[in-house]
Amino acid sequence: xxxxxxxxxxxxxxxxxxxxxxxxxxxxxxxxxxxxxxxxxxxxxxxxxxxxxxxxxxxxxxxxxxxxxxxxxxxxxxxxxxxxxxxxxxxxxxxxxxxxxxxxxxxxxxxxxxxxxxxxxxxxxxxxxxxxxxxxxxxxxxxxxxxxxxxxxxxxxxxxxxxxxxxxxxxxxxxxxxxxxxxxxxxxxxxxxxxxxxxxxxxxxxxxxxxxxxxxxxxxxxxxxxxxxxxxxxxxxxxxxxxxxxxxxxxxxxxxxxxxxxxxxxxxxxxxxxxxxxxxxxxxxx
Amino acid sequence: xxxxxxxxxxxxxxxxxxxxxxxxxxxxxxxxxxxxxxxxxxxxxxxxxxxxxxxxxxxxxxxxxxxxxxxxxxxxxxxxxxxxxxxxxxxxxxxxxxxxxxxxxxxxxxxxxxxxxxxxxxxxxxxxxxxxxxxxxxxxxxxxxxxxxxxxxxxxxxxxxxxxxxxxxxxxxxxxxxxxxxxxxxxxxxxxxxxxxxxxxxxxxxxxxxxxxxxxxxxxxxxxxxxxxxxxxxxxxxxxxxxxxxxxxxxxxxxxxxxxxxxxxxxxxxxxxxxxxxxxxxxxxxxxxxxxxxxxxxxxx
Numbered sequence: 001x002x003x004x005x006x007x008x009x010x011x012x013x014x015x016x017x018x019x020x021x022x023x024x025x026x027x028x029x030x031x032x033x034x035x036x037x038x039x040x041x042x043x044x045x046x047x048x049x050x051x052x053x054x055x056x057x058x059x060x061x062x063x064x065x066x067x068x069x070x071x072x073x074x075x076x077x078x079x080x081x082x083x084x085x086x087x088x089x090x091x092x093x094x095x096x097x098x099x100x101x102x103x104x105x106x107x108x109x110x111x112x113x114x115x116x117x118x119x120x121x122x123x124x125x126x127x128x129x130x131x132x133x134x135x136x137x138x139x140x141x142x143x144x145x146x147x148x149x150x151x152x153x154x155x156x157x158x159x160x161x162x163x164x165x166x167x168x169x170x171x172x173x174x175x176x177x178x179x180x181x182x183x184x185x186x187x188x189x190x191x192x193x194x195x196x197x198x199x200x201x202x203x204x205x206x207x208x209x210x211x212x213x214x215x216x217x218x219x220x221x222x223x224x225x226x227x228x229x230x231x232x233x234x235x236x237x238x239x240x241x242x243x244x245x246x247x248x249x250x251x252x253x254x255x256x257x258x259x260x261x262x263x264x265x266x267x268x269x270x271x272x273x274x275x276x277x278x279x280x281x282x283x284x285x286x
Numbered sequence: 287x288x289x290x291x292x293x294x295x296x297x298x299x300x301x302x303x304x305x306x307x308x309x310x311x312x313x314x315x316x317x318x319x320x321x322x323x324x325x326x327x328x329x330x331x332x333x334x335x336x337x338x339x340x341x342x343x344x345x346x347x348x349x350x351x352x353x354x355x356x357x358x359x360x361x362x363x364x365x366x367x368x369x370x371x372x373x374x375x376x377x378x379x380x381x382x383x384x385x386x387x388x389x390x391x392x393x394x395x396x397x398x399x400x401x402x403x404x405x406x407x408x409x410x411x412x413x414x415x416x417x418x419x420x421x422x423x424x425x426x427x428x429x430x431x432x433x434x435x436x437x438x439x440x441x442x443x444x445x446x447x448x449x450x451x452x453x454x455x456x457x458x459x460x461x462x463x464x465x466x467x468x469x470x471x472x473x474x475x476x477x478x479x480x481x482x483x484x485x486x487x488x489x490x491x492x493x494x495x496x497x498x499x500x501x502x503x504x505x506x507x508x509x510x511x512x513x514x515x516x517x518x519x520x521x522x523x524x525x526x527x528x529x530x531x532x533x534x535x536x537x538x539x540x541x542x543x544x545x546x547x548x549x550x551x552x553x554x555x556x557x558x559x560x561x562x563x564x565x566x567x568x569x570x571x572x573x574x575x576x577x578x579x580x581x582x583x584x585x586x587x
Contacts, residue, residue: 024386027379028401031460034414035404053429054417105311112304120308124315128518129571130323133548134564137336137557138322138329161315167514168469171507176476192303206472214465217406258408265407273399276472277392 042255065252078231087236091219094159101160106169124163154227172207206276213272217265330561347562360538361546372458373520380463384470406464415457419443444531447539462519466512473508502585513578521571
């Protein structure tokens with residue numbers, strides 16, 4: 001099969017080219033400037049933080065703000081490593097379980113003939129539109145009846161059935177998993193579980209890699225509200241937010257903390273997207 | 287014949303296996319989402335302050351929305367403004383950017399995609415907009431305008447009814463693009479290259495034709511996903527508004543349904559009324575969702 005580039009080649013007018021790059025450049029700058037600002041501020045010494053008129057970029061970068069973090073955090077009763085472990089553990093476990101649950105359900109929604117699948121899927125989809133805020137009270141009652149308050153389960157169990165993931169996976173399977181391929185697998189004697197593991201999961205890799213990023217990002221930023229009280233069960237963003245509460249004098253340290261918190265989602269981003277892009281080059285060999 | 291019925295070899299019927307795949311998700315989904323939604327929707331017919339037992343109130347809460355609450359009608363109008371402007375703009379931008387960068391090689395593409403996804407990766411970094419549009423002369427925009435001689439006094443951006451809505455729309459746009467943008471990128475990996483080839487043979491000569499007749503129809507279900515996520519995001523604008531412009535905002539100029547809702551729930555503990563607001567908001571989004579899928583049906587026709 002010929003590579004895509006061989007026949008997908010149209011020329012753009014010169015004005016078109018200029019517009020194209022101007023648009024990409026402006027949109028890119030608009031998106032990324034605030035992140036650059038965070039990084040710059042994290043490296044600013046105190047006098048640059050307070051200078052007037054304010055400067056966007058840092059002139060004399062320093063690690064002061066980062067080095068001040070350990071002393072700000074040492075007063076904690078629980079070591080920082082424990083918060084870090086909690087965040088990594090809960091984010092990874094709930095994300096992986098969510099992907100398996102959501103993609104398995106999506107497979108049934110997209111390709112099965114079971115009764116009620118259309119109605120059930122509509123319920124999943126429309127549940128996304130119900131305001132999460134008003135659900136907090138009934139959810140709290142359920143958590144407390146199940147004795148999930150102040151345990152790790154509170155992070156993991158409710159994250160598994162996120163409707164967004166099942167919705168994304170189902171929409172992706174609709175366009176990417178050909179019925180003919182499943183039919184061929186049936187003829188070869190493959191059951192539903194084998195089709196799921198050997199056909200559906202490999203083909204939908206771009207979708208679940210993307211979902212991995214979405215889910216990890218959401219889970220990583222969780223600050224437990226009224227559902228976790230034990231200090232040793234709290235998350236890293238929770239500790240970092242206590243630094244932000246220190247006001248202007250700690251603005252630099254708060255930004256340093258924010259920058260550190262950004263690192264894991266960025267790593268996950270590159271793992272996820274390099275896998276998404278990689279499937280591009282093999283598309284068509286399916 | 288024996289081979290065709292081969293999937294029964296495991297002893298399970300295919301439907302049964304599908305139920306097994308579906309059940310973990312569905313069981314937890316009913317427990318943690320459907321049940322709370324039903325409780326909340328039921329609560330909209332009650333008066334409940336979280337202390338006393340709920341008392342039945344009939345349609346009182348719903349009547350109050352438009353006949354006993356000065357802020358709510360304004361909040362509906364503001365929410366619709368957000369939905370009409372940032373929703374479609376963000377949706378189109380998420381598609382156009384994904385489509386534009388799709389023709390670069392993978393390395394360039396992942397760097398460009400990173401730039402556009404950066405807002406989603408920088409956590410709750412919208413406080414940066416607080417610094418930029420800060421009301422004193424330390425704010426970046428004010429200090430820039432003063433130093434350029436464009437103005438003499440700092441503008442209190444978020445308290446100024448002329449500008450605050452526009453600024454918040456920009457912030458919302460900046461926040462909301464990420465999910466549908468990356469979903470579109472994943473979706474585009476999937477358009478069958480044979481379709482482009484066949485299209486070229488069928489006389490497709492411009493990239494616009496290719497976009498309209500091949501790319502868009504092949505991605506319809508991913509576009510629906512993006513649209514639903516946009517509906518959810520723009521109708522639920524609230525926390526950002528409250529953080530930047532405060533609640534209530536000046537003359538309720540930017541108060542939204544959700545910022546009003548959290549005031550009713552968290553500050554005034556009127557949970558029954560808060561539930562009625564949620565039900566109303568849900569109805570607005572559901573109607574929009576149905577309209578949007580009608581529009582998407584026209585793609586490629």
